[in-house]
Amino acid sequence: MVGITLGEDHSIRAVTQAPSGNSTAAENGQRPVVLELDGLRAHFATPQGIVKAVDGVNWDVREGETVALVGESGSGKSVTALGIMGLISPPGKITGGRILFGGRDLAQLSQEEMRNIRGHQIAMVFQEPMTSLNPVLTVRRQMTEGMEVHLKMRPKEASERAIELLTLVGIPDAKRRMHEYPHHFSGGMRQRVMIAQALSCNPKVILADEPTTALDVTIQAQVLEVMEGLAHRFNTATVIITHNLGVVARYARRVNVMYAGRLVETGNARDIYTNPQHPYTYGLLQSVPRLNEPRKTSLIPIEGSPPDLARLPQGCAFRPRCRFAVERCGQETPLMALVGPAHAAACWVAASPGGLPK
Amino acid sequence: MRRYIVRRVLASIPVLAVVAIITFGILHLTPGDPAEVIAGPDARPEDVEAIRTRLGLDRPAIVQFGNWIGSLAQGDLGVSAFSGQRVTSLIAERIGPTVSIAVLAAVFAISLGIPLGVLAAWKANTWIDRTVMLFAVLGLSLPAFLLGFVIMWILGIKFQLLPVAGYARLSEGFGEYLKYLVLPSLTASLTLMALITRMTRASTLEVLREDYIRTARAKGLQERLVLFRHALRNAALPILTVVGFGLAFLVSGLVIVESVFAVPGMGRLLVDAIRQRDYSIIQGVVLTVSVFYVLVNLTVDLLYSYVDPRVRY
Numbered sequence: 001m002v003g004i005t006l007g008e009d010h011s012i013r014a015v016t017q018a019p020s021g022n023s024t025a026a027e028n029g030q031r032p033v034v035l036e037l038d039g040l041r042a043h044f045a046t047p048q049g050i051v052k053a054v055d056g057v058n059w060d061v062r063e064g065e066t067v068a069l070v071g072e073s074g075s076g077k078s079v080t081a082l083g084i085m086g087l088i089s090p091p092g093k094i095t096g097g098r099i100l101f102g103g104r105d106l107a108q109l110s111q112e113e114m115r116n117i118r119g120h121q122i123a124m125v126f127q128e129p130m131t132s133l134n135p136v137l138t139v140r141r142q143m144t145e146g147m148e149v150h151l152k153m154r155p156k157e158a159s160e161r162a163i164e165l166l167t168l169v170g171i172p173d174a175k176r177r178m179h180e181y182p183h184h185f186s187g188g189m190r191q192r193v194m195i196a197q198a199l200s201c202n203p204k205v206i207l208a209d210e211p212t213t214a215l216d217v218t219i220q221a222q223v224l225e226v227m228e229g230l231a232h233r234f235n236t237a238t239v240i241i242t243h244n245l246g247v248v249a250r251y252a253r254r255v256n257v258m259y260a261g262r263l264v265e266t267g268n269a270r271d272i273y274t275n276p277q278h279p280y281t282y283g284l285l286q287s288v289p290r291l292n293e294p295r296k297t298s299l300i301p302i303e304g305s306p307p308d309l310a311r312l313p314q315g316c317a318f319r320p321r322c323r324f325a326v327e328r329c330g331q332e333t334p335l336m337a338l339v340g341p342a343h344a345a346a347c348w349v350a351a352s353p354g355g356l357p358k
Numbered sequence: 359m360r361r362y363i364v365r366r367v368l369a370s371i372p373v374l375a376v377v378a379i380i381t382f383g384i385l386h387l388t389p390g391d392p393a394e395v396i397a398g399p400d401a402r403p404e405d406v407e408a409i410r411t412r413l414g415l416d417r418p419a420i421v422q423f424g425n426w427i428g429s430l431a432q433g434d435l436g437v438s439a440f441s442g443q444r445v446t447s448l449i450a451e452r453i454g455p456t457v458s459i460a461v462l463a464a465v466f467a468i469s470l471g472i473p474l475g476v477l478a479a480w481k482a483n484t485w486i487d488r489t490v491m492l493f494a495v496l497g498l499s500l501p502a503f504l505l506g507f508v509i510m511w512i513l514g515i516k517f518q519l520l521p522v523a524g525y526a527r528l529s530e531g532f533g534e535y536l537k538y539l540v541l542p543s544l545t546a547s548l549t550l551m552a553l554i555t556r557m558t559r560a561s562t563l564e565v566l567r568e569d570y571i572r573t574a575r576a577k578g579l580q581e582r583l584v585l586f587r588h589a590l591r592n593a594a595l596p597i598l599t600v601v602g603f604g605l606a607f608l609v610s611g612l613v614i615v616e617s618v619f620a621v622p623g624m625g626r627l628l629v630d631a632i633r634q635r636d637y638s639i640i641q642g643v644v645l646t647v648s649v650f651y652v653l654v655n656l657t658v659d660l661l662y663s664y665v666d667p668r669v670r671y
């Protein structure tokens with residue numbers, strides 16, 4: 001079920017439903033969209049120039065489903081998530097687009113209105129479990145404060161729920177251990193605490209920014225499993241942000257690929273994995289091991305490095321690293337175009353009749 | 359935790375021993391013969407000799423030290439060479455005003471300095487921050503007595519809100535007691551307050567960049583909780599250190615403050631004793647203040663481990 005609409009910048013946008021949620025779930029047999037980005041832009045005004053960290057991004061996520069936001073480090077994934085949370089710090093700010101959630105545009109809300117949404121309706125799990133928990137407060141304190149603020153729970157009630165949640169995420173002896181400090185927990189256990197905390201107020205959406213990147217490979221799978229299991233159980237939509245396409249293979253229904261602040265490919269996970277259309281996505285797949293497949297004999301990293309976001313080249317941002325580039329790539333920026341059902345890519349060659357030569 | 363406390367308390371014993379030796383040394387290291395000074399310029403040699411014998415100054419230093427420590431252990435600091443009063447009772451008489459001013463000054467410095475520092479860090483690089491920091495710089499660069507006169511003039515003379523000199527005992531009523539304390543305490547607190555404000559700002563500013571502050575905000579906590587629950591406790595260690603050092607400065611500053619506001623405290627006792635070379639009193643006051651320093655240090659150390667669980671051994 002894909003609607004094709006014309007975006008602000010007249011690019012074709014592949015979203016799973018027309019924007020603003022004006023068709024209901026019942027109409028098309030799909031779950032309703034809970035969060036939708038419509039041409040989101042976030043720029044940093046630095047002395048070196050305007051860094052266009054997020055530059056016109058569209059995607060959405062439906063109730064209870066998992067989508068992935070994938071791209072190399074520096075492609076704008078974290079800034080996108082922080083933008084949704086209203087937490088981009090100066091000199092950065094949202095400079096355009098809409099963040100549609102619950103019938104409102106979050107980009108227009110006041111700080112206080114956003115505070116009521118943060119951690120309550122939209123929660124976030126961060127990458128660094130070592131530094132994202134406060135070292136001088138007990139796990140109990142850090143688990144319960146959100147519930148006390150948003151759900152108006154009494155400390156005792158919140159503590160009881162904290163024990164339940166910590167047990168659910170697989171922390172043994174939670175009743176005793178929650179009185180300990182973060183440095184008494186291993187990295188994997190801390191990330192479980194973060195996940196339990198994020199789930200504590202029954203959010204509609206969880207933004208998980210590289211939730212397992214800092215962990216050992218074996219622990220990564222366990223933590224993802226726990227997070228996905230609970231999100232499913234609580235019907236929480238999850239956006240898993242990662243630079244490792246292999247990690248999300250098993251969980252995400254849709255995959256959005258970002259490069260240099262823009263979306264370059266979007267599609268159902270299966271299509272992205274079996275039939276990537278953008279040379280960048282193709283490169284990403286070659287460069288990472290997959291959790292659910294036997295280890296490939298050789299991994300091929302993408303050559304070169306991401307461009308300077310303050311000085312983007314004319315044309316396609318990926319051109320300096322692209323082995324399929326044609327003349328047009330250096331002149332015009334490719335727009336998102338359908339390359340298959342529910343599958344779009346921003347690449348001149350992929351959109352041409354012959355498609356990407358493989 | 360308990361073992362750490364015990365160890366830390368035991369560790370202050372050698373420090374106290376060193377303090378005792380140095381305090382005793384005051385008598386012998388200062389120039390001039392104490393017996394001659396006490397006897398006065400016109401005294402006959404046999405009078406000086408008599409005083410020397412009476413004070414035990416003719417005996418070997420080690421014996422004198424032994425005797426001194428012996429009486430010290432019994433809480434005896436000797437008698438004033440001039441008035442013959444017991445040093446312990448002289449100190450007891452004068453310690454009330456000094457401790458009152460010191461405590462109130464510390465309360466002022468901490469309860470105003472910390473929130474101001476947090477505010478400045480929170481509003482970093484805005485006019486609020488700049489204003490707060492301007493006052494902090496003034497507080498640090500102007501001498502206490504000058505500030506004392508300015509405050510005395512504004513609150514005491516221009517607006518006649520508070521008495522400008524003297525001291526009222528607690529027995530004369532709490533309101534009266536407090537009224538006389540405010541001006542000297544405020545004056546004594548300014549330097550420490552400025553120091554605490556600056557350290558709190560610097561330390562909080564650093565902490566506000568940490569990932570866990572972003573986590574706290576992502577939870578939708580009110581800024582008040584983000585700042586005072588999440589940031590301040592992490593910023594507390596350097597602030598505590600400054601409070602510890604600062605209290606020592608504050609107490610030395612009391613000598614001047616007590617003179618400016620005519621408060622009959624230990625500072626005045628010390629100044630008078632130094633003028634008269636009344637060694638027992640000097641030793642008694644120095645010893646009392648040193649014990650206070652050691653206690654402050656001990657408290658700061660114990661607070662470290664309370665504030666930051668990672669410091670626990």
Ligand SMILES: Nc1ncnc2c1ncn2[C@@H]1O[C@H](COP(=O)(O)OP(=O)(O)O)[C@@H](O)[C@H]1O
Pocket residue numbers: 044046051052053071072073074075076077078079080090091092309
């Ligand atoms: N505080 C900042 N100041 C200037 N530029 C920033 C700042 N934070 C992020 N950026 C820019 O935004 C880009 C995207 O960052 P980010 O969203 O963190 O990437 P990702 O999460 O995909 O690794 C970075 O490459 C950087 O150029």
Ligand code: SF4
Pocket residue numbers: 278279280316317318319320322323324325326329334346347348349350
């Ligand atoms: S538009 Fe051109 S340069 Fe960009 S990815 Fe496609 S082929 Fe490569």
Ligand SMILES: [Mg+2]
Pocket residue numbers: 074077078079209210
């Ligand atoms: Mg990131």
